[in-house]
Amino acid sequence: MYTIGQVSEMFGLPISTLRYYDKEGLFPNIERISGIRRFSDAEIEAIHVIECLKKSGMEIKEIKQFMQWCTEGSSTYPLRKELFENRRKSVENEIEQMQKTLDMLRFKCWYYEKAIKDGSEENINAMLPDQLPADIQALYNHAHE
Amino acid sequence: MYTIGQVSEMFGLPISTLRYYDKEGLFPNIERISGIRRFSDAEIEAIHVIECLKKSGMEIKEIKQFMQWCTEGSSTYPLRKELFENRRKSVENEIEQMQKTLDMLRFKCWYYEKAIKDGSEENINAMLPDQLPADIQALYNHAHE
DNA sequence: ACTTGACCTAAAGTTAGGTTCAGGTATTAC
DNA sequence: GTAATACCTGAACCTAACTTTAGGTCAAGT
Incomplete structure (x- = not known):
């Protein structure tokens, strides 16, 4: 479990950017302890994926959609697979x-x-x-x- | 010699974009006949280079600098060469x-x-x-x- | 004459992806 | 107890690269 400052260090991303991502819905399941964000391994991997999808040319809104699918269980596997295949081609x-x-x-x-x-x-x-x-x-x- | 409309067709760039490039100083020597732009082969090649430098991550302002160097003759060859070498590495x-x-x-x-x-x-x-x-x-x- | 189409300008508007600011909370160090 | 740190929010601000708008010129066709 990491604080926002630790994650900022890990990835070299400004704290303000991480908060912006959260505000945009990119960490739909992030835990908070008395208001303070705790980044788990799930969020760490999410950030790897966010960086990857951004570099592939995706917009934040579309990435949010993907993160939403991730909270919806196995029924969205085909959608997620298709997304990555399209990104790969692109x-x-x-x-x-x-x-x-x-x-x-x-x-x-x-x-x-x-x-x-x-x-x-x-x-x-x-x-x-x-x-x-x-x-x-x-x-x-x-x-x- | 081409009109702005023909160039727009050739490159698939909006007319507004070509006018914007001109306003930003990317065609420092473009000819005008009673106010109307005439694009010569020099400008056509310039657009190829602009597209290339943009894709390489350069900003319009820096591209303008390069186009300026092109009007300054052989003394700027080393500067231009260095620019392309840096872009290549990047x-x-x-x-x-x-x-x-x-x-x-x-x-x-x-x-x-x-x-x-x-x-x-x-x-x-x-x-x-x-x-x-x-x-x-x-x-x-x-x-x- | 008049309408159409292609050109022109300056200035305002748009968009994504952040960043900064002003003001507040909560924990730890001394 | 107070000061430094690290966290929080909402709202305003920023930037690049265009795009749109409003109003105008000019030549050709009918």
Whole structure:
């Protein structure tokens, strides 16, 4: 069992954020002793899940819905499973998008390295859009798809 | 040369967003004919870069700074190169974080699949935190690092 | 002439996800 | 007994990145 201050330390989250999450209904079963929140292992795991779902792009309201399902027993297992499967697909997709972004950044790193060597962008721009060295062309194409 | 409406179509960005970018200084050299914006190839490539830098987590103000450097000639090549190298590192890092998120999601997919089969979470919770099947344990550990 | 459609501006409004503030309680340390 | 700490609340505030609104220009078609 932990106080809000201890949990704040554990996760590096401000106390105000934890209280905000509670206010938004993300800890529906949290225990209180004379008004003071006691975070149990269930809430600790909930915070891991909250962080995960947030990074996956979910909004607080939707996360609240999930936490609600968790209090409703085994009948909501299929709903919860579906939620995680959708999130998984969404994150897999997002990682693919990030790879495109990364290829654009790698292309631009090459671009400016060469521009510095050449003293100008002229040579490079003469190679655009399809006369770049093969490996760089692949980055450029991927980024501009 | 394109009108704002054509560019909006090309990128799937609202016209209001393009005007907002212009107001924020993201197209420092855009041509206007009797008040109407003409987007040249330079602005088209700028939008590709803006999208990329936004996805990399940069703020509009910082992107404006970069666009400013682009108008200042070859003396700013090193600054621009450094910016892209920092962005590349940052995105590489972010992708690693996303892999952790993904492993949590994969773990939870397994969790609910098994909970549905078993009819309850009891069996699973008895395996936590370190008696899970090896492949699942790896996901769990990665996600809870 | 007049209506339609695509463009323009400045300024106000919106949203999510917090953060800060003002004022209060409860426990422990001296 | 009083002072420091750690907790509490509701309400106001904040920020980035847009979006909407209200009012206006201008060219082409009928």
